[in-house]
Amino acid sequence: MPIELFTRVEDKLFNNRYLVDTGRPHIKVRPHAKPSPQLLSMLKACPARCYELSEDGQVEATVDGCIECGTCRIICEESGDIEWSYPRGGYGVLFKFG
Amino acid sequence: MIEERFDAIVVGAGMAGNAAALTMAEGGMKVLQLERGEYSGSKNVQGAILYADMLEKLVPDFREDAPLERHLVEQRFWMMDDRSHTGLHYRSEDFNEEKPNRYTIIRAQFDKWFSQKVREAGATVLCETTVTDLVRDDSGKVIGVKTDRRDGEIHGDIVVLAEGVNGMLGTRAGLRERPKPEKVALAVKEMHFLPRETIEARFNLRGDEGVVIEAVGTISRGMTGMGFIYANKECISLGIGCLVADFQRTGETPYGLLDRFKRHPSVAPLIEGSEVKEYSAHLIPEGGFKAIPQLYGKGWVVIGDAAQLNNTIHREGSNLAMTSGRIAAEAILKIKSRAQPMIPQNLALYKKMLDESFVIKDLRKYKDMPALMHTRSQNFFLTYPQLVSKAMQNFVRVDGTPKIDKEKLTLKSFTNARSRSGLFGDAFRLVRAWR
Numbered sequence: 003m004p005i006e007l008f009t010r011v012e013d014k015l016f017n018n019r020y021l022v023d024t025g026r027p028h029i030k031v032r033p034h035a036k037p038s039p040q041l042l043s044m045l046k047a048c049p050a051r052c053y054e055l056s057e058d059g060q061v062e063a064t065v066d067g068c069i070e071c072g073t074c075r076i077i078c079e080e081s082g083d084i085e086w087s088y089p090r091g092g093y094g095v096l097f098k099f100g
Numbered sequence: 101m102i103e104e105r106f107d108a109i110v111v112g113a114g115m116a117g118n119a120a121a122l123t124m125a126e127g128g129m130k131v132l133q134l135e136r137g138e139y140s141g142s143k144n145v146q147g148a149i150l151y152a153d154m155l156e157k158l159v160p161d162f163r164e165d166a167p168l169e170r171h172l173v174e175q176r177f178w179m180m181d182d183r184s185h186t187g188l189h190y191r192s193e194d195f196n197e198e199k200p201n202r203y204t205i206i207r208a209q210f211d212k213w214f215s216q217k218v219r220e221a222g223a224t225v226l227c228e229t230t231v232t233d234l235v236r237d238d239s240g241k242v243i244g245v246k247t248d249r250r251d252g253e254i255h256g257d258i259v260v261l262a263e264g265v266n267g268m269l270g271t272r273a274g275l276r277e278r279p280k281p282e283k284v285a286l287a288v289k290e291m292h293f294l295p296r297e298t299i300e301a302r303f304n305l306r307g308d309e310g311v312v313i314e315a316v317g318t319i320s321r322g323m324t325g326m327g328f329i330y331a332n333k334e335c336i337s338l339g340i341g342c343l344v345a346d347f348q349r350t351g352e353t354p355y356g357l358l359d360r361f362k363r364h365p366s367v368a369p370l371i372e373g374s375e376v377k378e379y380s381a382h383l384i385p386e387g388g389f390k391a392i393p394q395l396y397g398k399g400w401v402v403i404g405d406a407a408q409l410n411n412t413i414h415r416e417g418s419n420l421a422m423t424s425g426r427i428a429a430e431a432i433l434k435i436k437s438r439a440q441p442m443i444p445q446n447l448a449l450y451k452k453m454l455d456e457s458f459v460i461k462d463l464r465k466y467k468d469m470p471a472l473m474h475t476r477s478q479n480f481f482l483t484y485p486q487l488v489s490k491a492m493q494n495f496v497r498v499d500g501t502p503k504i505d506k507e508k509l510t511l512k513s514f515t516n517a518r519s520r521s522g523l524f525g526d527a528f529r530l531v532r533a534w535r
Contacts, residue, residue, distance in 0.1 A: 011355050014290070014379035021138075040348075047347040049288045049354040049381040070143065071381035072266030073286050076279055076344050088136055088268065090248050092228030096142045099291045099335075099378045100207035 011051040015067040023093040027065045029074065030085040037061040040078045047073055069095050101253040106132040106224075108432060109245055109256035111231045111269060113140035115418040116404025117262030118214040119158055119425030125221035127433040132254065133223055134247060136230040140218075141211025144264075145289065145382035146418060147328055147337055149312065150205045154419040158426055159217055163199065167209040169332040170310025171200030174303075178366065180317030180327075181489040185366045196309065204310050204330045204337070206291075234259060234273045234400070241443070242399035245269075258399055258432055258442040262425060265383045265405040276393030276402065281348055282474055283387035283408075285325065287341025288354040290362075292374035296334050302370050303331045314415065317485030319361050321352055324386075324477040326415075327361045329370060336371055338362065341384055343474060354381065384417065385410040389467035395454065396447035401428045409459055412473075413466045420459050427453045468533035479526055483517050 029052070031041070041061040044053040050067045053074070063074075063084070075086040088094070110121045113135035121133040137143035149172070155162050174191035195201065219225055235244040235253060244255035261270050271278045294302075303311045313329040320326070325342030340354075340361045347354065361367060385391065385408040392408050395401060403409070404421035411420060431450035432442070440446045454460050473480060491510045501509075514523060 014355065014376070017377050017379060043348045043351070046351045046353050047286070047344070049286065051355075069379070069381045070266075071286060072383050073344055073347075073381070075266060075268075076281055076284055076383065077348060080278065086268075087232075088230050091136050091230040092138050094143075095380075096138050097145060097208050097378065097380055099209070100141055100144045100146065100148075100211070100380065 019096040028089045041083045106256040110260040112262035116421035116425040119422040120429040121218045121223045123429030125223035131223035133225045134229045135227045140215030141208040144207045145380045146207045150203045151419040154422045169204040172202040173309045174311040176313040178315035179485045261402040267406040281345035285341040285384040288381045289339030291378045292336040292371045294374045322482040388470045389463040472533045
């Protein structure tokens with residue numbers, strides 16, 4: 003079977019409208035030495051690929067493309083790995099179709 | 101603090117919140133509705149199917165001006181393996197009726213319209229406002245909300261929590277649990293735009309007729325999940341969802357799953373040449389009856405997805421949301437008309453009325469289904485679809501093998517994969533959970 007490249011998530015997100023609340027991310031990853039299994043699972047489970055592994059082995063979140071589904075909250079909030087809140091009123095993703 | 105005081109504060113402007121705010125405002129209550137999006141609908145995501153009956157109870161003449169896409173004349177269920185699908189199609193001219201039963205909609209547009217109805221009924225709708233906390237008095241009774249606006253504390257006699265599946269307020273305030281990964285699904289969706297005629301030709305439609313395809317099988321890679329394809333006027337809503345716990349366990353990516361679904365030979369021709377204009381994701385409450393939290397308390401009620409009111413088996417959610425919102429509002433109106441306080445003894449009326457409605461009756465019927473589907477996902481979403489596909493191919497392919505041998509082969513493939521007792525066990529559990 004020919005190997006086809008999946009559409010990059012970044013390209014998918016490019017179609018969406020956002021009002022980014024610069025400097026006020028609504029999700030914060032708690033500082034950690036070694037990421038928990040929950041945090042590591044977000045590298046794959048986040049539908050907007052907001053979670054990435056940094057060079058020094060930390061899981062980092064960039065929430066600019068976040069589509070506010072809440073998956074990371076369901077997986078990582080209880081263990082204290084992340085602090086989750088909704089963006090300020092009016093900010094974040096703005097669905098035209100939804 | 102905002103000095104003005106309201107009879108009711110509704111948090112959220114989705115299906116449940118709009119139904120509640122509309123009903124209370126029409127009943128003469130002074131209602132404030134808070135929505136964090138730029139407009140009602142700008143944060144909402146759904147497939148989306150609208151069930152007319154539940155909306156008709158709220159806006160009887162909605163067909164006159166609501167932004168509806170297509171009324172559904174055909175329902176397809178597909179069981180898929182990687183190269184084929186076995187389909188059950190139901191199409192009926194009866195659905196081309198004067199007042200159609202189901203429609204496809206685009207939520208952001210529909211919710212804007214719904215919100216306009218809420219405003220016309222006299223409610224105050226405040227958008228771009230995120231509610232950050234509940235305000236309580238010394239006795240623990242909820243007496244209002246805190247928002248992210250300056251001096252943003254607002255008081256009301258009752259707070260209606262319509263904050264959706266990922267509602268933070270209720271969990272933060274300890275009114276209900278945070279949804280567990282095995283009780284919510286993550287669905288991702290794309291909007292594929294095509295010329296109207298192309299959609300009608302590909303789906304065998306005339307005019308505003310519509311089709312729904314719902315698909316299970318190897319597309320979810322053994323996870324508990326479902327794909328969907330809904331025909332709108334000039335676009336196709338296409339998505340797939342699986343339990344969050346399954347994503348966590350398997351390391352599958354939601355977008356990888358979506359892309360594989362799109363490239364499936366049964367799906368690809370339907371969307372070929374389309375332009376994708378939006379990519380969204382949303383959680384869906386899947387816990388069913390057993391996941392329903394406490395529905396009311398001192399000065400508050402919870403409705404819709406936030407109360408986990410979603411019927412997975414029949415893929416119904418927004419109608420349960422609307423109905424729970426309307427019923428909660430009717431209960432609140434009754435309590436207010438008797439000049440009684442919004443305390444649990446009185447708000448129990450909401451639960452009583454909801455218990456008597458189809459909402460709880462349906463969810464109770466399927467109370468054992470979520471656990472069954474989750475614990476046996478490999479069988480139901482991988483093994484059986486593959487076996488069914490093999491059996492169908494064996495049935496239709498003509499190659500000189502005597503039919504008696506073909507039947508033996510099919511039976512053997514089932515018993516090899518699951519054993520007789522395994523097959524009976526799965527069937528027995530399924531029937532028992534269904535009843």
